[in-house]
Amino acid sequence: MDDEFLMAEDIEETASPAWMYQKSKLDQFQNQIESGFMAMQTSFEYLMKTINKNPERIIFDVENIIVLGNLATYTIPVKSILSKLKNPFAGGGGLQATRTTRKGELKGKESNVCIQPDYKNVSELPGCDVLDSYFLMLLNDDKFILQKDHSPLRRAMLMLYGxxxxxxxxxxxxxxxxxxxxxxxxxxxxxxxxxxxxxxxxxx
Structure with missing residues (x-):
């Protein structure tokens, strides 16, 4: 019985122009897209929860979202975020570098930091999950800076403060x-x- 099950698993799928096969593949594609939309909606709700829980530390100006970290201030252009969420096929992958200024300051000495969320399977995550993780990392920069993979954040702090x-x-x-x-x-x-x-x- 087990051998039969393993053999069935090993059988390669063969494409067919038959209506039944084409219909099943279309249904599968539609279900995968709908599943992606549902995951995006859930991740969007978590993102909004993070923003609403931190009204004094995640704020907006005319064109940017500003995250007030424990170590520095981070300015993220809204346009760059929306372009990624609207069309993930456009431009390069990953998050863009974030303009970083001294804590509590929006002007003056600045540096750029490029931080990527700590997920090996980040390409499989909904966009809002990635954004939510990014905001949480910036809000807790004093914790993440000690992690081995976050040397860009340490360099940014040295550039800002010496x-x-x-x-x-x-x-x-x-x-x-x-x-x-x-x-x-x-x-x-x-x-x-x-x-x-x-x-x-x-x-x-």
Whole structure:
């Protein structure tokens, strides 16, 4: 019985111009599209829930969505988001780089950060799921910055603040000291790394 079941699974499907075959494939295609719409609607509801739960940290200006992270401020053009959701076939894949400014500031020194959600199967997720995950990552940037794969976020913080005292000092201290074995001294805008014979290398 098991052998028969395995053999049935191994049989390759053969296309046919017959009406019954064509009708079954059309129904299958329609069901897959409808399933995708339902998944998109569900993911959209989760996205709106995230936005509505954070009215003071996810805000809008004329053309952008602004996410106020714990470490910095992130500005995302609404147009780029909508173009991806309207037509995922247009343009390149993935999320665009996000303009990043110092915490609580919209102008002044800025950097760009390109963060992709932590999903291996991101291509299979509804667009609003990806966007919801992105917003949550930016809202919790002080947690995600310590993860191995988020070096772009760490680089952005260094570009914005350097080694000086900043909203990112505590998390950068944790990362730098675990990665280099050195001692990060934000009050001195320096990193000290032990060398041989008692010497210390100082980066500032």
């Amino acid at each position: 080694l000086s005292v900043s909203p990112a000092s505590d998390v950068m201290k944790t990362w730098i000291e675990s990665a280099t074995g050195g001692e990060y001294k934000p009050e001195e805008s320096a990193i000290e790394i032990k060398g041989t014979h008692g010497w210390k290398w100082r980066v500032s």
